[in-house]
Each structure stands twice: as C-alpha cells, then as structure tokens.
Amino acid sequence: MAYLSVLMPMEQAVCLQATLRRDADSLIATGDSGGRTRNQLMADLLFDRGTGASVASGVPVAVNLVISDEALLAGENEAADVAGFGPVPAGIARQLVANALDGDTAVTLRNVYSCPLSGALTAMESQSRAFPKGLRTLIDLRDRTCRTPWCDAPIRHHDHILSRRNKGATTAHNGAGLCAACNYAKEGDGWTARPVRRHGRTHLFDLGTPTGHHYRSAAPRLPSAARRSEIEAILIAHLRAS
Ligand SMILES: [Zn+2]
Helix, strand or coil, rough: CCCCCCCCHHHHHHHHHHHHHHHHHCCCCCCCCCCCCCHHHHHHHHHHHHCCCCCCCCCCCCCCCCCCCCCCCCCCCCEECCCCEEEEEHHHHHHHHHHHHHHCCCCCCCCCCCCCCCCECCCCCCCCCCCCCCCHHHHHHHCCCCCCHHHCCCCCEEECCCCCCCCCEEEECEEEEEEECCCCCCCCCCEEEEEEECCCCCCEEECCCCCEEEEEEEEECCCCCCCCCCHHHHHHHHHHHH
C-alpha cells in the first residue's frame, strides 16, 4: 500500500474529497459497495477516475464558505470558514469568491443570520422525522465537525439530540452534527443527551456518559464583524479625516 499526496488549491481539494465521499456513500446506500469501507471506496473511485477507467458523474458539489457580510463586502478582517476545511483569512475568502464569479463556477449566496454578540445561528424548524436538506445544511454550517466533546471528525449523521422516541423535535435546536461512531455510541445503554436553551449564546447540548459524567458541547461562533471600542472608532475616524 502507498500514500498519494496532492498539493492543489484548497477549494478544489475540498470539492474533490466531497465528491469522492458522496459517491462512496451512494454506493454503500445502494448496496454496491462489495463489502468495501467508505475509505476503500473513495480510494477505488479516485483510481478509476484518475486512470479513466470510469467516467465521473459530473454532478456539481457545493463548497460552503461562511463569511460575515462586513468581511465579504466592507473589507473587514474576520476569518471565514470553509466547511470541511476550517478557518481561512478574510482576504483569501474574498479572492475565492472573486475567482468563482470570474470563472464558469455557479455561485449562490445564502443568508445565514447570527446574533451579533454571541455569533449563535438563527434556528429553523421542521415537522418531518428526518432532517430536511436545508436544516442539514444549517446544522453543517453551525457545527462544522462532530459535536461530541474532543471529537472533531467530519459530520456524517444529523442526530436528534433528544431522540424521536422521546418526542424530540426535528429542529436546529434539537439537532446536532455527529460522526457515525459517536452517533452509534450515543445510542448505547447509559448515554443521555438533551439540548440546553440559552438565549444569545451559541447552540449547546448536555451529554451524559454511562459513568455518570456530564459534558457540554457548544457550537463554534460564526464569523462576524469584529467589534471596535469607542476609542478605536474615534481614532479610525480621525485617521480617515486626515
Ligand atoms: Zn465524533
């Protein structure tokens, strides 16, 4: 066995990984995996497509970039976040958007509202048992990685924190992004979970372990404009006027 490393533009790397993961999940879901794991399928798909043994589907994959309006439009320096990668400097994020607008890439803008003080994401609600696509996207953007404390694996499942059998609602408040291992572990005996409502702060839930310990998981802040002190505002106005 060998490793293959590729140095390439970050947005293309994220897009490539998301495409391989999506198609590997599709093969698993349709029962065509042949007993291979997701990672084995992703490696096989990469080989097939790199050598031309099969043709890529060509279906577009979204690369989500979360950036504050002031960083995007007013030149502020708050870092943005690329889903599946992590924080990127505001200047690079603006360049990514500009490059996409200049090229043939389809660019869409989704408004995500957050509390200006806490960075907490605005909630959405659904009546369905499964999380609809819009709500899954919102949870992905809010949580970014698995919400189990000390696990930062990629999100695979959109989980009801308070389960459906305990009348847990299909809402952003009762939803959390988890990796597959953490979601299966959470269903084991002795584990408990409940969302904690706290106004003006980022999303929070309480996780109880079989040993009786409780841990709290808070969603990361969304990128938002940096707040200036009164003295900084006066100084900047003075410098601009001079
Ligand atoms: Zn996890």
